[in-house]
Amino acid sequence: MxxxxxxxxxxxxxxxxxxxxxxxxxxxxxxxxxxxxxxxxxxxxxxxxxxxxxxxxxxxxxxxxxxxxxxxxxxxxxxxxxxxxxxxxxxxxxxxxxxxxxxxxxxxxxxxxxxxxxxxxxxxxxxxxxxxGYAFDFQERTMVATAMRKVEIESEVEVLEYTKEESEVVDVLVSAFGDTEEESKVLIAFNTQTPNRHLMVAYLQGEVVGTVTVVEEGEKLWATGLAVHENARNNGVATSLLNWSKNEANRMGKTSVYLDVETDNTQALSIYERAGFTTVSNTHFYTRSLLN
Known part of the structure; x- marks a missing residue:
């Protein structure tokens, strides 16, 4: 052949x-x-x-x-x-x-x-x-939850579409992921300028404390880049963002919400499982030096 x-x-x-x-x-x-x-x-x-x-x-x-x-x-x-x-x-x-x-x-x-x-x-x-010449780097789970109607959101957390909160969202991303300010700005630009991607911001008592981006893909809605500022953890912010995503998926006529999470991130896994997400697949990531 x-x-x-x-x-x-x-x-x-x-x-x-x-x-x-x-x-x-x-x-x-x-x-x-x-x-x-x-x-x-x-x-x-x-x-x-x-x-x-x-x-x-x-x-x-x-x-x-x-x-x-x-x-x-x-x-x-x-x-x-x-x-x-x-x-x-x-x-x-x-x-x-x-x-x-x-x-x-x-x-x-x-x-x-x-x-x-x-x-x-x-x-x-x-x-x-x-x-x-590739070496194993890390593993991610893909998780899914059914789009739901009127999932209760923590009453003090308000989720709004991003407008001009760049500096506040940068602070959240740097705190949550350890990204540099420049990397965070690049990510914000990508999520706000690409069609079918919607950058959302979570407010708690009038302050920006979290963010998530939802991405439309056929009947699926992906939740990516979910981040909560370290000073606002244990206030239900992540759960509120997840429940908002399930509500939004239902509003859009989607059937499911998907997300990826590193397998060793046990804290995030626990939050996602309590929010109704279940694992559907596991993916291994491999890297190779480009000098080879």
Whole structure:
């Protein structure tokens, strides 16, 4: 079987998106893995998404047999990627060819970081990443809760859409995540300037104490970047933001709210579980030195 490899930048055209969707359906039926989320399919045809896609076609049939998507989500040259190959041709080395082509593209783009996402259940993916010089970094859970109607929110916490509270939100992000002020400003700009993303601010007694961004993706609403200032913890702020997200998902006609959380963040996991979120998948993150 002869395989051709090609790289295309985002946004992808409708025909390519259909080919990727067909490939994912076949792979998901075999592996029971949500490749749609891993590959960020909902963002690949978005003009605002920065990144590229590497496609592997079988020459005789012109059928798509493998795909790798790599996203620089907030345009900082930090690329996250994942890939999938049709189950019937995985022993032909197509996955390795996709990753090697990825390396060439990252070098051309002067990438700062190279982060691979691999399903916890994929032993073959783990072995390939180790072979190519990647090392395990951390693990995340994807959790989901059903969109709810009129979930009670802590009475003293008010959730409003971001307007001009940049300095206050920066303080929250620096306190919660340890980001620099500049990194926080870049994140705020991305979340306020990208369609389908809504940056929300939590107030407690008139002060900004927390934030979350909700992202529309088909029938899903993602809650990302949930942060509470260290001085306002244990006041139900995080729970209020989560309940607001479930209310908002219902208002938008979405079925579910999704979020990602690092597995070793036991405090956050406890809050999410009490708010009705359950784990649906685990993803391992691998990094590689770009000097290799």
């Amino acid at each position: 002869n395989i051709s490899i090609m790289t295309v930048s985002f946004p992808l055209d409708e025909e390519t998106m259909e080919e990727i969707t067909e490939l994912i359906v076949e792979a998901e039926n075999m592996d029971k893995v949500d490749y749609t989320s891993l590959l960020n399919v909902g963002e690949l045809s978005d003009f605002y998404t920065k990144g590229f896609c590497i496609l592997a076609y079988e020459d005789d049939s012109d059928r798509l047999v493998g795909v790798l998507t790599s996203i620089d989500r907030i345009a900082t040259l930090d690329f996250e990627w994942s890939s999938v190959v049709l189950p019937g041709v995985r022993r032909l080395g197509i996955g390795e060819r996709l990753v090697r082509e990825l390396g060439k593209n990252l070098e051309v783009r002067a990438a700062v970081s190279d982060i691979a996402l691999n399903p916890e259940s994929s032993e073959a993916g783990k072995q390939l990443l180790h072979k190519l």
